[in-house]
Amino acid sequence: MIQRYRVLGRSVAEGDELQPLLAKAYAQKAQVLCECRKGTDLPLYISHRNDRYVLARWPGSGARHATACDHYEAPDYLTGMGQVRGAAIIDDETSGETSLKLGFPLSRGSARLAPAAITNDKPTVKSSGQKLSMRGLLHVLWDRAELTHWHPKMAGKRSWFVVRRALLEAAASCRAKQEALPHVLFVPESFKLEEKEDIRARRRTALERVYRSRDEMMVVVGEIKEIVSAHGAERIVLRHVGDMPFVMDTDMARRFHKRFAGELALWQAQHGSKAEQDHLVIAGSFARRREGTFDLIEVALMPVTPEWLPYETSDERYLIAKAVAEKRRFVKGLRVNLDVDMPIASLVLKDTGEEACAVHIHDRDNEVAEPLEALLAGQGVAHRFWKEGEPLPARVTRQRRWEAQAAA
Incomplete structure (x- = not known):
């Protein structure tokens, strides 16, 4: 059954006719209703992203939609979202903008400790809904990007290009530390040899915050390609940005392997198999050294299936x-x-x-x-x-x- 919406007084099916109507409704600031449940008003909001109009459910309304509806979301109490909604995640139903409260810094003064010293030996995730840990931020982005959703038509269609686009769209309506989240978020672009120089130029622009000041930090979300030893330290190399390694000194590497032993073991159990491989997603705050390399500070790892669906065990x-x-x-x-x-x-x-x-x-x-x-x-x-x-x-x-x- 095709998804249907009420737009500007008309019932319209998902398809080619929908985008022009959404453009008019967006300009008029008109409400759109999902018609998945007869006799029930289920408002959606329109956002304009990457030259297309996207319909999204209002925060906290997902469980009211029909289970067959694309906008259905499991009730918050079933997951960790119930703990952080309204505290670490504050949704503005008027603007559609979301404020995220982060439990880690995005800048460091000269008096602060070196990055290796502020990378926790113990799990950074604490049972608190007041501020998001690094793992909490990663999970919220994955959830808002609907990378937690699956239906059979998605098979074979979730590439890093699709994942990256979804993450950036999810971040577009978020703010953190009084800044637009896209200003502090770096998600590597899919590498294409024929566009190598253009990609490097766009990456340099995206990283302007940390190039401008070594006291400023950003958050990277990417896929780990390999973790390699290098002159007494270790480097985390991400796919699509192999020339931008993230450095860990000996002490930080020890803490990293201790903290994420379980996630690394799950990834390595699937890594190298002949079948389509799992991925290991990293989220981490980072700063730039004078030498041009990048220090990881707060880190979270998340194993995901070939379909980019997260798992814990x-x-x-x-x-x-x-x-x-x-x-x-x-x-x-x-x-x-x-x-x-x-x-x-x-x-x-x-x-x-x-x-x-x-x-x-x-x-x-x-x-x-x-x-x-x-x-x-x-x-x-x-x-x-x-x-x-x-x-x-x-x-x-x-x-x-x-x-x-x-x-x-």
């Missing part, structure tokens, strides 16, 4: 791979700032009928009992524990589901 990776192989529609849950012993839904299936189904693969013996009980008691979705070897909850065809929800 090998069991969760297997679950995602199974759901992708069986051509299921789902949303991947993210932890954001939550500690690892706090339960979240691994993914939420959108193709199980009028009620979505949250799939859990938690070890109930090693988690905090009360939060898990509260999670499972949450309304709006069905809940199902799953382990390897078991089938996923049954699918309801999209046509049948849409018809039932439209009539509701």
